[in-house]
Amino acid sequence: MTTKKQTPPTQDFSKYVRWFWIVFSGAILFVILIFLLASWGAFGEMPDHTVLENPKTNLAAEIISSDGKTIGKFYLNDNRTPISYEDLPKHLVDALIATEDARFQSHSGIDAIGTLRAVVKLGGGGGASTISQQLAKQLFHGEGSKNIVERMLQKVKEWIIAIRLERQYTKEEIIAQYFNIYDFGNNADGIRSAARIYFGKEPKDLDLKESAMLVGMFKNSSLYNPRPNRNPIGVRNRRNVVLAQMYKYDFIDEKVKDSLQKTDLDLNYNPESHREGIATYFRTYLDGFMKDWIKNNPKPDGSKWNLYNDGLKIYTTIDSRMQQYAENAVEQHMARLQKEFFNQNTPERNATAPFLDLNNDEIESLMNRSMRQSERWRHMKYDLKKSDAEIKASFQKPTEMTVFAYVKGKPSEIDTIMKPMDSMRYYKSFLRTGMMSMDPQTGHVKAWVGGVNYRHFQYDMVKQGKRQVGSTFKPFVYTTAIDQLHYSPCDEFPDTPFCIEKNKFGNPEDWCPQNSDGKYGGIRTLKNALANSVNTVTARLMDKVGPKTVIDLVKKLGIDSNIPEVPSIALGTADISVYEMVGAYAAFANKGVYTKPVMVTTIEDKNGTVLYQFKPETRDVVGEETAYVTVKLLEGVTQYGSGARLRRTGEPYGVYKEIITGYPYAFTNPIAGKTGTTQNQSDGWFMGMVPNLVTGVWVGAEDRAAHFRTITYGQGAAMALPIWGLYMKSCYKDETLNVSTGNFDVPKELSINVDCSGNSEGERMEDAKEKVEEELDFG
Template structure:
């Protein structure tokens, strides 16, 4: 009986087991596909939405928008949220392909998105508590990277997500299975591998293999060696853990694991592996890609501000749509400009520092060289970011503000001999950085308005302010050509003569007359032409010309030729008292070189979308400002500065003008403010207009003596060195040349043949000469 009972019990359990097997079989055959289908259609919103087929074929990625020079050189690392520059499969090279296959998915070419063998291996490892690696294919990892299946916003969650941890993982994995199969149906294997390498992160702000290869090894992906490719492929097991710059030993270990897998699958010979495995990772070319690296850093930042708005107006995202932006900058000329700034400013700064030390004075002085004792505390500190942040945090009267301003901390600071690691307080840092003189430099093609070089300061990493477009300062004598151009336009020959003597002008509506002084506060008494007076920047004669032509006409002239800043019709503007930017000055001088037609300087030539379709092309903004005759006469007058005036260093020091052989025509003008806080210089040729400004961050930072800070000494060397390099580079196609003389020029300009030419009319009634006062 007992045996019969046991037999009945065994039969009962056999039936139960059979039913369980059948139920499991039915569930496996019917239920699992039904589950997969439910996830794919998000049944009852239990699982969350999957990307549509349209999204699958056009996955959204943040692609880097790249700037290119006119000669095809990439400028910096571009504009990005994720520093990502996509590559095609052909651009990967075999080493990267083989390293990824060996490390992640050796059956990639044979499966359809899901590797069943790997899945069973993983499942068996879990059941036996002996994990044997991951089972995700390259396609599954791509699905996870592209569509962020495991990073879901609350409004994107299904009803079951976020409830049960194990269930969440199953849902996420299921989504990746479905998407990987769909990816395999939508793309070729080569496209999937390229997309994978384009989507993964490598640390150091490098997204995608092209950025990673550039960042860590300074190479294109196809140029990577086997060990280098193994380093980058191996990082995907843990980017931070295996980053070669911060964890070199871990990265080396992981690299060797990948290379051993390459040996296993016959991608690498054993003897080659034995040699390579002992080598350290070479990071001699490592350079984090950021906006402090590469050419034209100031220019790139200024271009970014305009491009962000321009791209938005065109319906694009500058930081994510992978635009190709072609600029007018020439990489060779930009390089020469930066070299010229470094060379010239090193010497100018040395002179300034040595005089500061010799004079034993504070940094801030007034126009007479007297120290401004409270300037730092009253003006510099309150305007600083450090002070404002502390006040916002602790309150203006809190002792904490003063405590933290004086607290020493580790800093890396700029010097002309290289960066210095030091201890400084915020106040120390303010004083230290204020001692550096700054500069701005720009060069354009006057015939097209295309900007060819742009340097906004001495070092973008440490001094972000751009002095080309935003650093408006008084131009001094640089403004005088607009006064003389007005006179020429009114019919006054450049050969008309004046006497250099003290002058006092009664200004309507003012109690005090205007009595401008010459640069060195003395008058020669010499009779000289307008041409010579402009070349020598004689204030007394410029003032007399201003009184003849009237301030309203000069203000109008400045605006017509390209000065955008407000220039009120005051007599004093003749001497450059109103602030202007270098950018607008170069554009205005370009009007003379472009035969009287003003072209607004520009730097964006055209823009293409990520597919290469042109979405924008610049249309030059032109306007007839002055006649061709007036423009040529002004060029002729500006040449006198390079021959006998303050710009003669272009010939004697830099050899740009051969006065004897007349091999080149260059017009030039210097500008220096009264207290020598601003030094300017502009040179004009037929094919190039180049100019520079030099001065302190504050107007109270300047040389004590006017001659030391004059534009011919501070700014001209930048322009001279730049043009020397440009002329020496035959690949640029810029040669020494002559201005085009109008065929029917109706005014005498050869002033050497005349002692004096009568003025068309005399309007000097309100000028009081010094001799007449007594």
């Protein structure tokens, strides 16, 4: 009997297929739900249409010079100044796309191919983030958590925001935003700061290899930071990877790639901070100006502007070229002058160095007073709550510190170990300076140098500091006499001992000034007397016009400092700032019209809306004729007096050769000026004018007890005048500045005689000039 083989029953797979589709559809729906929940904000706040349109980023306030250069910024954490896509060079954009997102132009925020590759290879084939996703991450939620679930949710939010960004902005706008938002390290927030800090140029001026280096930093700006001596090999290798990517995607050819990969980085590192860069002292003044302006000028909604975050644009009168020339002149002269000061104040030559005319008890009192006024004392006393005894002890404890020094003629820093008290004395041995340059017609301040090094000497000697002005005050006495009594430069006065009697003008006792050299010279014209800074003639003029009349004049000339109503002010005993003196002298060059110095012309918000526009402040002080006669008197100073060395064509000899830099100045154009030297050579001044530029320079130490022993080095002509000469040489060399070489304008109606050639003046002036040249040659 045969048995029939049974056929196994057919297996039913339909339920598995059904479950597959259920799970698959459920997964799809779950993903859709996750995306919907994320877009609705279920996993954290998501930016809406308004926020996407105006993403919140901190924008630094930008300080812009009159010639259109950015000379500094105000910021706390973000040194960011946005630029538009049009300001990005093409090769910079190409480098970014080739390296970060090759399909950027074809996707809509998410690169499907890249995402699939990343999933299949579990991230081993490279990241899948598009530029749009990276921008979303930078703008709205940062790095996030390391928790895998939160990281996945973060990625979902990135995708949603990236898609929204693509709908909101053009591809070009996304590229520009990404370059503007990225932190390149070292205060280089955004591409503009990065280009300026690492290469000293604007983004549009970057070359191909520079662009490649900056794009290479997008991978990791800390690891691939090009700061000097940080990681040069790694940075160069990363730059070469970018160049290889550009070749891979046909942005450059192989020859260009190979040649650029062999080159060095060629950094031009220019750190941007509040203590570095150009015009540091001016920027400190501007910080105070802006805070005052913000206090009195709220936003339309009543809230306050934020100087550090709102992206204000501050247009100033400073000319970046003239500012650089001024800083160069200060650096060049002060290094040499300081060298001579140290040479004269060695312990062997001066047991109380750097002080003169003080005994040890007086020096101890001065140093103790300075100690109590120091920032170290304030910090320990009020922040650390230390006792006076503990603080004093700390000043005698050797401490590691970095101090200022001139190294090979350049401002520098050296690391050392020194007692804080010794470091205070060390810093008191350095000569300081203040310099300001201004257009007398507009009042626009073109250059402002408040000291030799802002990092170590932060007290501004242009506007904050006030020092005795010496003989630079004398022209105010002469101007008063010309205005009140119609004197001519050719009028003659006896150069003989003279006293203003007791009780006259409230004088408590007879005032009998002597000439600085103790000599007297018979009869002198006013022109000769001012050129040679003759004290007796100035005293005679003060006797005729009185101190109150002179003070009334200088107040109208913008000098607000306290000036006592006594005859001795004629010789410059009052403390006045460089800022005030330049503004006052400028009125002489501006035909008797005082124009208040201007530093800020316009303030705009980040969108270019004008928030502030300056209004000139002017007033008539003296007539055009009086101003012109004063100018002619001041021209005599640079023709025959202490300023005649500006016209010297030969090299200096003797002691001056080491400190008077930039010789020969050999100026041949009209220059009106006045030197000033105070008692004991504590302060040296020079005020110099040409028709469209007035510049004042002061040089001295922090304490008046630190000074040159003799007039040879301690006079304004040796301390301050060389800075003016160096600065003006540079200004004249730069023909784009159009600094005047012509004559001062002559009034249409001139009734006062200014030509003294008809009397014995010419012979006496030539004698004075020869005397100056003799002093210059032999010291």
